[in-house]
Amino acid sequence: MRLMTGFRSVACVLTMLCAGAGIAHAQEFAGRLVNVIVNFPVGGPTDLEGRVFAEHLPRFLKGTSAVVVRNVAGAGGMIAVNQLGDISESNKLNIGFFTWDPMQQILKHPNLRVQFNDLKFIAGMEQTNLLYIRRDTAPGMAKPADIAKVNTFRAAVLSNGSDWSALRQSLALDLLGAKYRIIPGYKGTREAEVAMLQGDIQLVSNSLPGYNSFARLNLVDKGIAIPLFQYERGEGNLRRSPNLPDVPTFLELYRDIHGANANPSGPKWEALQFLNRISRTPRVIFMPPNAPDAAVAELRSAVERMAKDPQFLAQYEKVAQAPAHFVQGADGERVIVELKRLPPEMVTFFNQYIESNSSR
Structure with a gap:
């Protein structure tokens, strides 16, 4: 009986020591x-x-x-x-x-x-990222698939265009077959969106929070622009974001333009997939x-x-x-x-x- 009591005492001491060590570990x-x-x-x-x-x-x-x-x-x-x-x-x-x-x-x-x-x-x-484009981009953007038919348009990018967002935008537009000119030097997406509002540029990319804070209310809801597509959210996740249920993914738009069974390929597609992964x-x-x-x-x-x-x-x-x-x-x-x-x-x-x- 004394032996069992001794074991219990040792066990209690060890438990207290381990708990104390856990507390110290958890309070850096x-x-x-x-x-x-x-x-x-x-x-x-x-x-x-x-x-x-x-x-x-x-x-x-x-x-x-x-x-x-x-x-x-x-x-x-x-x-x-x-x-x-x-x-x-x-x-x-x-x-x-x-x-x-x-x-x-x-x-x-x-x-x-x-x-x-x-x-x-x-x-x-x-965060989900998406592109949106002015409806009056000649000869007209009635639906996202029209991106492959419109004339050369002006696409805004931040800074000098070498960041992941600008590269991802250009790669996606290339794969869709769009004709565009890169307009660099914008200090932020809000500045680019104001330029879009004024008609100086036709296309902007942004995160969902940025889109909701300005573009949705001032560009899309007023009929000035339409969402073009949303990027896939990581490798293997081809579903639309639940926060953008009516905006096609890049791959959906690609197939709408190039055929229902079409799949992108080549170095540009591999680079875009890589950027989708690292920019998730x-x-x-x-x-x-x-x-x-x-x-x-x-x-x-x-x-x-x-x-x-x-x-x-x-x-x-x-x-x-x-x-x-x-x-x-x-x-x-x-x-x-x-x-x-x-x-x-x-x-x-x-x-x-x-x-x-x-x-x-």
């Missing part, structure tokens, strides 16, 4: 001021969504003294990425809430000093390369619980005008791994394609 952020670094300016979509994330984070990261949003804009978001890549001891618990562009790494942009796959991936946020989550949450494994695990757990929280989900949808869809674990990390394994011939293709687009 306790008593700490946590910086959430946003890589675009105040007031933009990345900032607004990042602030909703930061506002709710303390409810899931127990014991934090405060969560502060720091906007570090510039160089297409790369200044903030570089800052998160700083492996100093004082910054190891920083959190990055980014709109990222993997093409910056693929094309070896000189301003990017850190590799995305060196950062600690926490989660991504999936335009918003990503990272930690620095030297973030402790326990802190990474704790933040991943916090985000996993946040993704199911009705209060967060309601506020996010109100601000972003689209539901929050987190991509976590191996599903999200697959994109990061793919960046490390990109075949050299794909990199060569992108460089040559960008060069050819510069003369359009």
Whole structure:
């Protein structure tokens, strides 16, 4: 009997020690001021969504003294990425809430000093992207399939046209057989949409939140533009987004133009599929390369619980005008791994394609 009592006492002590170790493991952020670094300016979509994330984070990261949003804009978001890549001891618990562009790494942009796959991936946020075009694009856009018949039109792209969004847009239009001119240099999609409203350009691409915040109300609902297509949401997912049930996917439109059993092929199609995969989550949450494994695990757990929280989900949808869809674990990390394994011939293709687009 005494022996059994002794065993019970030892078991109790071990249980308490394990519980204590679990608590210590789960409180890497306790008593700490946590910086959430946003890589675009105040007031933009990345900032607004990042602030909703930061506002709710303390409810899931127990014991934090405060969560502060720091906007570090510039160089297409790369200044903030570089800052998160700083492996100093004082910054190891920083959190990055980014709109990222993997093409910056693929094309070896000189301003990017850190590799995305060196950062600690926490989660991504999936968003649907779509294109829309003015109805009066000559001789007229009555339905999406008319894109293959209209005259040469002007397609807006941001910056110099080498980001993933611009490349994906051009590749898709090429495969559809559209005739277009690239109009680069827009600082943001809102500026491009205003140009569309004024008739200076005919086509714009955007995320669903961006589309809902301006284009749907001011262009589509007023009969000025029509949605052209939505990109497929990741490899093998050919279904329409439930948030855009009346907008065809790229492949649906391709088959409407080229035949019911037609399938795209060739280097442009392979490049478009690759961009669809890596751009599935335009918003990503990272930690620095030297973030402790326990802190990474704790933040991943916090985000996993946040993704199911009705209060967060309601506020996010109100601000972003689209539901929050987190991509976590191996599903999200697959994109990061793919960046490390990109075949050299794909990199060569992108460089040559960008060069050819510069003369359009």
